[in-house]
Amino acid sequence: MDMRTRVNTALKQAMKDKAAQRLSTLRLINAAIKDKDIASRGGNDESTGVGDDEVLAILDKMTKQRRESARAYEEGGRLDLAERELQEIGVIEEFLPKQLDDDEVEDAVRAAVAKTGAGSIRDMGKVMGELKSRYTGQMDFGKVGPMVKDQLCAGGGQGC
Structure with missing residues (x-):
């Protein structure tokens, strides 16, 4: 339905x-x-x-x-x-899908970074787009943004 x-x-x-x-x-x-x-x-x-x-x-x-x-x-x-x-x-x-817990969000961020091949902070838009296309309503993207940034910067990306 x-x-x-x-x-x-x-x-x-x-x-x-x-x-x-x-x-x-x-x-x-x-x-x-x-x-x-x-x-x-x-x-x-x-x-x-x-x-x-x-x-x-x-x-x-x-x-x-x-x-x-x-x-x-x-x-x-x-x-x-x-x-x-x-x-x-x-x-x-009641109409939103189950919210992902913190560990699931971290796994989703890692998977999105890997899938998009993001290597720097400039690729953050690609990663966020991937997450939004797959997890709309399941995570708070305001909190996910800094996690994506941390993930991209952890790899020594440019602009961090």
Whole structure:
């Protein structure tokens, strides 16, 4: 079942269950997907919309936004709003693949460096592109970037 169908099925179930918070979050997910559909169309009405990889990227971005908001709310003493953001993260993460642990991320970085033949910091874009194509939604690329840089610099690459 594709991501769009999974979200719509969950949305219908939330309506039946009268789960207001869950329903609200699922509607936000649907709206974000539809916005991306419209943006990717670019005047071409025959487009079928975004694929699962792009939906995963949307969900990943939504999760990051909510984590930042929750942190800001906690710092501001608004624990009620922080809790709501964390609940939304829980709903969104149901549709994301299992997150890789630190060891798996390190292995993935090593494999991507080897596959792309990266030898210097200038090849970081190639490595990140490879990781994003294979592990979208499974790792935090903000944390992976420094790991890739360390891996490339460990080999004595230029620009480190």
